[in-house]
Amino acid sequence: MLDQWEILLMAPTSARLQSSLVKGRRALESLQSRDGSFAFFQQQPIDHAFMPGGPPTDPLFATLTVLLAAGDQLSKPSLERAVMSIAIRRGADGHWNYDPALGIPSDSDDTACALAVLARFSPEQIRVSDAKMLRSYWRSPAGPFRTWNSQELPWDRSDRDDVVVNCNVAYALKCMGAPLNRAERCCLESMLSMADQRSRYYCSVLTVGYAARRAGFDPYLSKCVRLASSALSLNSLEMAQSLLIAGGQDASLSDALLTGQASDGTWPAAPWCDGEGFRPWGSRAITTALCLEALQQLK
Template sequence: MKKGTFDATERILAHAEEDGEFRRRLLAGPDAAKAAIEQELGASLADGHRLVVHEETDTETHLVLAPRSKRSAEERAAAKNGAASLEFLKKTMHDPAPPRRPAAPKPGGDGTHLPSPSALSEEARRCIRRGLAFLASAVDANGAWHCIRFNLADSSIPRHYERPAFISALCTLALESSDEPQAKALRDATWNYIAATMEHPGFWRYYRHLPPDLDSTSLCALVVGSHPWIALGRNITRMLANRDADGRFMTWVLEQDEPDVAPSFRIEADPVVNANVIAYLGDRAETNAAQQWLHSLIADDRIEGTSKWYPSTVAIYYAISRTVVRTSPSLDQLRPLLAERILGLAGEDGEFGNPLETAQAMSALYNVGSLDSVDASRETARLLDAQRDDGSWPELLAFGDATLRWGLIGQIGHGSESVTTAFCIEALERLTRAL
């Protein structure tokens, strides 16, 4: 369901004013209300969530209380001082993570003699299924994906697993490319985890000691779009209020009762964050300025180095390409320009970097309709060669500050074998269609 200038709640209320039968169905109980709203929106709402519609009268006023916070008052108080509280930070960490495993050994040969396209396609299908089996063993039973937090400046600092909803959403969106039953099972399990971590009226935060952020919120909302809070646009007003003077979306949602530990090192307008917000909110007057900003960055070839959170230029283009697909046709004019920029990142041997960057480049080219600009057989073979015997692809930097340009607080990287594997599966699903 696409969002536009007329949000779902406004649409339902307006229809109820004009159509007495529709109003009657809304007031006939949760099941009838849900069925009426689903018909009105043309989309299914998630099961397991009662949808109650009230009608005020001249003699009856309804005051609806927001849900109780999922965090205790003590936790909220501790979070406000999280940047200075080592003990609280320790509580936000998860299990210590093992050392990074070496990548798969490179195969022999010069890569000029490749199997036939049909043989490559069959092998890619086997590798996709091995990758999904690995993910099924790595993702928690509750649907939570993990990544590893590590220090890019000092490898002696311990590595930690972390399971923010953001990681689960990032990887689940990549798996939307696959029709494999195991991919669907993973998506279903992760849906429940992401919905369970949502804070009213539809926001997510990366750590408990950080405020909600629009990057996590946009990606998570894209995954659980059938949840009534999201389907009815409960979070939209607050998101639209989080723009700078130029109309670009700011990363952190800072309010009086939220931790104020981010401002000293944040970059307010991040291109990937803005792309993800646009992908969720859609093409509307309130996102036009952010759309134009992204367009100018790409047209002027100024993307490199503009993101604090995503140091890879390929990753930035990948996120924007996903937004192009989700908001089509509003950003379709970017398709040829994005293809040109992505292809310009290839090295002399045609490589786009490590397996994660290669995977994101392939998926981005697919998104903008230019996957035929590369040798699909060669790129498929490269990704297949990088897979380990257990079905995983190597842990690589997915986001964080690789250049250390943002100072002490920015010298943190995040990635995992699961993250790389999800993106490689997405790329192989795209590439097999071009073989």
């Protein structure tokens, strides 16, 4: 077991941290496509790699995730192109869709994340009606927010509700200056109090804590870290989320995250989200963005 002095020695030096951030930012921008988006890959069935080779995957959700995590660390031209790639994906009804090629309805998660991106980086594109539109996903009278923009089965079933999605809706409303009302907040607090495993669509319980922290629900974070700590090992994506949840107060985890950075400045792809009957999606861009977010917190 490490003693206090060994842990202090493992804390990242300023020079090492800065070097990692510079390399990581450069690498993240190198992963950006010409249209401003960041690629998304489905895990392959044989070698479990997240690389091209399977069916094409829409890059929207990967781009949203990257910008919410590390948009403020991108250069201005890179950020502007990424935001534009999101803005042009808004549907005629005002919502966003994870991947139209899958034949699925638009959803509150992509819509919330897109609105949060616009509110943060291009607020002039937020419409007066956007907060009301996002609240149209609310299951009256007691909630929570539905995942799918459909009142038909199976999309409208309550087992499709997701605590991370609800946290992302809460975050978007906060970014737009329309924070949760009392009923909405009580509902989400109840969902978080019962969250003891991964959510419906996100692959790690740590993502519950990551989304809750971003939405301003700090009391539930320690439970997520405790649940994840029982695992034998964390991948880089989970390490980053754990650091963000803990406020960076883990020198050994910080050291492991820095050590895990590849020579090209990226961190390896890991499962981020999935769906019923689908293999997980992930990308180096998503992992790298969250690692940069976690390391930026250490400065």
